[in-house]
Amino acid sequence: MLRLRDVKAYYETPRAIVKAVDGVTLEVRDNEVLGIAGESGCGKSTLLRVLYDSIDPPLKLIAGNVEAEMKNGDGKTISIGPGEIRKHWWRYISYIPQGSMSVLNPVVRIEKQFFDAISKKHQATDKQQVRDRIASYLKELKLPVAVLHSYPHQLSGGMRQRILVALGTFLHPQIVLADEPTTALDVVIQKSILLLLAQLQEQMRNSLVIVSHDIGVHYQIAHRIGIMYNGKLVEIGPTETVFRDPLHPYTQMLIQSLPHVGDHKRREGIRGRPPSLIDPPPGCRFAARCPFVMDLCREKMPSPLEVAPDHFVACYLHRESIQTRKGLG
Amino acid sequence: MNDLLLEIREVTKVFRIGSLLFGTELLAVDHVNLSLDKRKPSILSIVGESGSGKTTLAKTILKLHEPTSGDVLLEGRSVFGRHTGEDTLAYYRAVQPIFQNPFETFSARKHIDSYLYDTAVNLKVAKNRKEAKDIIADALSSVGLDINRVAGKYPNQFSGGELQRVSVARGLIPRPKLIVADEPVSMIDASLRTNIVNMFLSLKEKCDVSFIYITHDLSTAYYVSDYVAIMYRGNVVEYGASDHILTDPIHPYTKQLLDSVPTGGKKWERNLKPPDIELQEYQNKACKFANRCPFVQPVCRLHRPPRVQIPGEREVLCFKPVDYRLDQPTLSQQPGAKYQPTGGNNGSLL
Numbered sequence: 001m002l003r004l005r006d007v008k009a010y011y012e013t014p015r016a017i018v019k020a021v022d023g024v025t026l027e028v029r030d031n032e033v034l035g036i037a038g039e040s041g042c043g044k045s046t047l048l049r050v051l052y053d054s055i056d057p058p059l060k061l062i063a064g065n066v067e068a069e070m071k072n073g074d075g076k077t078i079s080i081g082p083g084e085i086r087k088h089w090w091r092y093i094s095y096i097p098q099g100s101m102s103v104l105n106p107v108v109r110i111e112k113q114f115f116d117a118i119s120k121k122h123q124a125t126d127k128q129q130v131r132d133r134i135a136s137y138l139k140e141l142k143l144p145v146a147v148l149h150s151y152p153h154q155l156s157g158g159m160r161q162r163i164l165v166a167l168g169t170f171l172h173p174q175i176v177l178a179d180e181p182t183t184a185l186d187v188v189i190q191k192s193i194l195l196l197l198a199q200l201q202e203q204m205r206n207s208l209v210i211v212s213h214d215i216g217v218h219y220q221i222a223h224r225i226g227i228m229y230n231g232k233l234v235e236i237g238p239t240e241t242v243f244r245d246p247l248h249p250y251t252q253m254l255i256q257s258l259p260h261v262g263d264h265k266r267r268e269g270i271r272g273r274p275p276s277l278i279d280p281p282p283g284c285r286f287a288a289r290c291p292f293v294m295d296l297c298r299e300k301m302p303s304p305l306e307v308a309p310d311h312f313v314a315c316y317l318h319r320e321s322i323q324t325r326k327g328l329g
Numbered sequence: 330m331n332d333l334l335l336e337i338r339e340v341t342k343v344f345r346i347g348s349l350l351f352g353t354e355l356l357a358v359d360h361v362n363l364s365l366d367k368r369k370p371s372i373l374s375i376v377g378e379s380g381s382g383k384t385t386l387a388k389t390i391l392k393l394h395e396p397t398s399g400d401v402l403l404e405g406r407s408v409f410g411r412h413t414g415e416d417t418l419a420y421y422r423a424v425q426p427i428f429q430n431p432f433e434t435f436s437a438r439k440h441i442d443s444y445l446y447d448t449a450v451n452l453k454v455a456k457n458r459k460e461a462k463d464i465i466a467d468a469l470s471s472v473g474l475d476i477n478r479v480a481g482k483y484p485n486q487f488s489g490g491e492l493q494r495v496s497v498a499r500g501l502i503p504r505p506k507l508i509v510a511d512e513p514v515s516m517i518d519a520s521l522r523t524n525i526v527n528m529f530l531s532l533k534e535k536c537d538v539s540f541i542y543i544t545h546d547l548s549t550a551y552y553v554s555d556y557v558a559i560m561y562r563g564n565v566v567e568y569g570a571s572d573h574i575l576t577d578p579i580h581p582y583t584k585q586l587l588d589s590v591p592t593g594g595k596k597w598e599r600n601l602k603p604p605d606i607e608l609q610e611y612q613n614k615a616c617k618f619a620n621r622c623p624f625v626q627p628v629c630r631l632h633r634p635p636r637v638q639i640p641g642e643r644e645v646l647c648f649k650p651v652d653y654r655l656d657q658p659t660l661s662q663q664p665g666a667k668y669q670p671t672g673g674n675n676g677s678l679l
Contacts, residue, residue, distance in 0.1 A: 259551065
C-alpha cells in the first residue's frame with residue numbers, strides 16, 4: 001500500500017517554481033487498478049514520480065508525507081518513507097515508462113538489459129537459471145524468446161512495450177506504476193497491452209497505477225479512477241460510479257465532450273485553458289472555465305469530500321448535498 | 330468525371346529500405362482509389378494504425394511525394410507530370426495542409442503571424458503585407474481567433490489547441506477547396522480536441538471546404554466525417570459512407586479496430602491475438618490482414634482479395650462477402666486494372 005498525504009512536489013528552477021503536484025492526498029490500495037486521468041501538464045506524471053520516489057532536482061518534495069507499506073521476506077509489514085522506497089525498486093515497486101523507444105538502450109541486446117535491471121535485485125546467482133526464468137516468463141507473455149537476442153530497433157513498438165511490461169513485472173512487485181503505457185501505440189496493440197497489464201494484475205493481486213489522458217482506457221481496466229486538474233486531484237472514486245455519476249464539473253465536461261462511434265450528438269469541448277502552474281489562482285483551479293462558478297470558488301480551494309461511498313470530490317457544489325444528508329440523518 | 334474535386338487513381342508508393350542491392354521494397358500505399366465530390370463539401374477520414382500508409386497517401390495528395398504508379402487528379406487535371414510554376418501555385422491555393430504537431434509546425438523563434446503573412450504573399454493572395462492583413466484577420470476570425478491575440482506573439486504563448494487553430498487559419502488564407510489534415514488532434518488535450526473537430530464541421534458548412542482527415546481515432550472520425558476509408562498495410566480495406574462502415578463493419582479488420590477503441594460503453598472481452606511481424610505483412614501480395622483475421626481461409630493467403638461493391642455506398646477489400654470465391658467478376662481484381670467509379674447515375678460511391 002502507498003499513501004500520500006497532502007503532498008506538494010514542485011520543480012524549482014532559477015526562473016520559476018512550477019507547482020506540478022500541489023496538495024494531493026491519495027491512497028494506492030492492495031489488489032487494485034488505480035487510474036489517474038488528466039490533460040498534459042496537469043501533474044499526473046509528476047505524481048507518479050513522487051509515488052516511485054524518483055524525486056531528483058529540480059523536482060523537490062516541498063510538503064506532505066509519502067508512506068509505503070511493504071511486506072518483507074518474512075511476510076511482515078514494514079512501512080518506509082521517501083528516500084527509502086527507491087532501495088526497493090523492481091522488487092517492491094516498478095515503473096513502466098512511456099516511449100519504449102527512448103527507454104531501452106538502442107545498442108544493447110534485450111537480454112543484457114534484463115540482466116542489468118534485474119540480476120542485482122535477484123537472489124539467484126546462477127546466470128543460466130535466471131536466463132531460463134526470463135525466457136519462460138516471456139513465453140508466458142506470448143513474446144517469442146528470440147526477442148532476447150534482438151536490439152530494440154528490430155522490434156515493433158508493441159513488442160518493445162511488452163518487453164517493458166515484462167521487465168516491470170518480472171520480480172512480481174507489489175506495486176506497478178505505468179505512465180501512459182500505450183500512448184504511442186495503435187488501438188489494436190493498445191488493447192493487447194492494456195489487457196496484458198490487467199491480466200498480470202489479476203494474477204499477482206498487486207496494485208497497478210496507470211496514468212493516461214484517455215479516460216476510455218481507465219473505463220476499460222481501472223477499478224478506481226482519479227481525475228487530476230492543474231496539480232490537484234479533483235475527483236476520485238470507483239470507475240463505474242465516476243462514469244455514471246461524475247460529480248466535478250470538469251469530469252462531467254470531459255466525459256461529455258468525447259464523441260462515440262454510433263452517436264452523432266453534437267459535442268462541446270471545454271472553453272479556455274488551464275491556469276499556469278507557476279502562478280495558480282488561490283481558489284478552485286477550474287473556476288475560470290467552470291459554468292457553475294460561485295464567488296466562494298475563486299477565493300478558497302475546496303477540499304475533497306466523500307459525497308458517495310468511496311467517491312470523493314473537491315467542489316463546493318456538492319457541499320450542500322452532504323449537509324442536507326447529514327441533517328436528514 | 331467532372332464532378333470530382335479530387336480523384337486518387339490506383340496510387341501506389343514503393344519505398345526502398347536498405348542499399349540498392351540488398352535492400353527490400355516496402356509497399357507503403359498499394360493501389361488506392363479514393364475520390365471526393367465537387368458539388369458538396371465533405372469530410373473524408375482516412376483511418377489506420379501507424380504504418381498503414383495513411384501519411385504517405387496524404388503526402389502524395391499534397392505533392393510532397395510522387396507516386397510510384399497511379400495518379401492524383403484535382404478537378405480532372407493530373408497533379409503530377411509537367412507543370413508550370415503557375416500550375417503549382419494554383420494547386421497550393423486549392424489544397425492546403427495541416428500537420429500533426431502544432432509545436433513543431435511553427436518555429437519557436439519566429440512570430441507566429443509571420444507564417445500567415447508569408448502564406449498570403451507567397452501564394453499571391455495579397456500583393457503586400459497591408460493587403461494581407463485583412464485576409465489574415467478574416468481567416469483568423471473564422472477559426473475563432475482575433476488578429477490582435479496573434480500579432481507579434483511567439484508559439485510558446487499559445488496552447489496546443491490555439492496553435493492548431495492558427496495552423497488551420499493559415500491553411501484557409503488562399504480560400505482552398507481542400508484541406509488535408511494529418512492527425513490534427515493527436516497532440517491536443519482531450520478537452521480541446523472536440524473544439525478542433527467542431528471547427529472542421531463549421532468550416533465545411535460556412536467556407537465550403539472539403540477535408541481529408543487522417544487519424545487513428547475512430548470516435549472523432551465517426552463524429553466528423555461523411556466518408557471513411559480504413560487502411561491496413563497500404564490497402565484501403567473498406568471505404569464508404571461513415572455511418573455504414575463504423576456502425577456495421579464488414580471487413581474483419583474494421584471490426585477489430587472498432588472493438589479496440591477504449592470507450593465508456595461496453596467493456597472489453599479479455600482475449601486478443603497479438604499482431605505478427607510487420608514487414609512480412611507489407612510484402613504479402615495476398616490479403617495483408619490474413620495472419621490476424623479470425624475468418625481466414627486458404628484463399629486469403631494466396632490471392633489478392635477482390636474489391637467488392639456493397640449496396641449502400643461502400644466497397645470492401647475482402648474475400649468474405651463473396652464467399653471466398655476467386656472468380657468474382659470485379660473490375661479491379663488484378664492490381665493495375667483500371668478502376669472505374671461505378672457509374673454516375675446508379676448510386677455511385679461519392
